[in-house]
Amino acid sequence: MNQLFDITGKKVIVTGGSRGLGRGMAKGFHDAGCQVVVMGTNEKVHKTAEELSTPDNQVHGVICDFANTGDLERAFNEAVAHLGGDLDVLVNNAGMQIRHPAVEFPLEDWQKVIDVNLTAAFVLMQLAGKIMLPKGYGKIINTASLTTFSGGLYIPAYAASKGAIAQITKTFCNEWAGKGVNVNAIAPGYMDTDNLKGLDEERMRTIMDRLPVGRLGTPEDMVGAAIFLASHASDYVHGHVLLVDGGWMAR
Secondary structure (H helix, E strand, C coil): CHHHHCCCCCEEEEECCCCHHHHHHHHHHHHCCCEEEEEECCCHHHHHHHHHCECCECCEEEECCCCCHHHHHHHHHHHHHHCCCCCCEEEECCCCCCCCCHHHCCHHHHHHHHHHHHHHHHHHHHHHHHHHHHHCCEEEEEECCHHHCCCCCCCHHHHHHHHHHHHHHHHHHHHHHHHCEEEEEEEECCECCHHHCCCCHHHHHHHHHHCCCCCCECHHHHHHHHHHHHCHHHCCCCCCEEEECCCHHHC
């Protein structure tokens, strides 16, 4: 049974890994014995890498502009170089949130969210596939959302990007499942991260009243799902969006 979930030595990239859910998953992979590179938008990623490192297992940080497709390839290649030229697991977690009423939502903000949340994931999946497909093995884990299933309020770009994450997860699965590469997604529920900072007290009360588990999620709550989808335990799981939501969608 332990072998099913053993990911010791796996080479992992976690985008958006300097804070929140990404940092939690990066720490989980490191603690499970993986070689980890975290990608983030600024110098904080190097501090995170230093904090997660241990004497026998160093974590590397790579700065990336996720809205710039050229910089994505540069950063990906730098991350893979830190991993000795190989890659076993890609976690597409980098994302951003901008809120406006739909009728006023600026086109530039729409494009920014789509570029970071969706296009960056697409490009990185392509780059990862060029390593994983030839060797017939790999695990890609995308970060979806509750808005993969529902529309939310004042977040049309975010909801569109996360709905599309589910669809590219499925379409990549259709092409790659038979070639040894698993493509799945995790849909976090309401998590105690920066994404909730724009919500007022009334909205937070509404959220808490609906949550069967009675609390917000934490970055640590993502670790088990991430390790499952990165391990041999999920070898027959393809194109799936795994809810980690405290029962929100069941309510």
